[in-house]
Amino acid sequence: MSAEASAATNQVASLGANRALEGDVREGAMEGVLIACGKLGFRETSVRAILEQSGGHRAQFYQHFESKEDCFAQAYATWIERLCVSLLEAAATTPGWEAGVREALVRLFRFVTARPAIARALFVEVQIAGEPAMARHEAAVERLAAAIDSARAEIDSAEMPPEATGVFVVGGIESSVCEALSAGDPSRLWDALPELMHFAAGSYFGKEEAEGAFERASILLERERARLMGVEEGDEER
């Protein structure tokens, strides 16, 4: 811990900080670091910028985190876990592989369009931040890839796709999300839904199934765009 961090921590201890509020402070700073990094970029984000998002004092910040990097890593671990659980739940509660993947994508796109700054931190800035958040990122990719790999249950053993297919599909979806977020236009992801379904189904089942998945996603998107999109864009980030 730096001298500045130690001094700040001691200051709070001497003030007798209200422990009941400490969980809120930590949670607020974790949300704040993601929003600040999503807006300013990881390199440009300072502890001051985090506190401008979350409120609170430097002393409180350093009671929970050693540095900006530590705060980002903890925030990433918490939020990527929440997102993974939500996506896996969307897929698991929808019958059929194709419909499950589509439902998970819809949930992902809702999150990205509703919370673009946090999404940008989770998808783009984590790659700038590096370790230890990147290790969590790799674990999340593996976990989602294992879930998407359930497609194998519907494929004959003679036509089984390569082992790397799950990671490949997750990487393609992630790369599309990064592209939309980096361009500052997350809503464009909705237009990509049919193409991403083509990409995911094609990677496991080949061209014919991919075209069917594309058609079904296109029809669904055309008919139910408003319902699928669910929430208004950017409704919470200051």
Add this chain to the structure above:
Amino acid sequence: MTELRLITGTALAEPTPAGVEAAPLRLPPGRHGIPANLVRAHQRLRLLEAAAAALAEQGYGRLTAARVTELAGVSSRTFYQHFEDLWACLLAAYETEAGRLCQEIEAACAALVEQRGPIAEADRHGRARAGIAAALGFLAAEPAVARLLSAEPPPQIAALAAARRDLVERLGAMLRGILEPGGATPLPGLERRLIGAALALVASRSASGDPQRLRQLEPELSEILLASL
């Protein structure tokens, strides 16, 4: 970097033993009689190589111009004589290596046609596989370059982000060009998504620190890419 080796001679082509940091590739100090333009070109190449090495070492989050100059064995003054800032240097490195990657792929496809004639011309999947193998071989041979080309750059550095988009578009067009020359593109974004996925896979394998894992990816990557198009 091939060009650097051409300038500096055969000694530099010898690999550095694992775990031993390569000595900076400096020209002899003092009066050496080497023309000024060659010295300048040599410095630039060293900086480009050092930019990729520094990125592999520090990541985008901690990358500094100071580390680039240190690895290149040049002064800060020399750095700024060549580049406006860190990002201009990294952009030049990115564009140079992206160009080399595309040349490797084109050369591998052309060599196959030259060796096997009209059979290879008709064997589009064979040519695509040759191109994919060449790309992975190139990246496996230079892990720092693999990291440079596959990692998502900071979107705030617009020119670098644009260079990555250009590479993705170019590789996607090459893939489509081999498989369906002159044909209409049914899904304009599909190649981009496939290449984005391939680069994500390369980034993940590169991070493992074992270049062999990249080379071993060829049969799998070829099968996945070709199944989708």
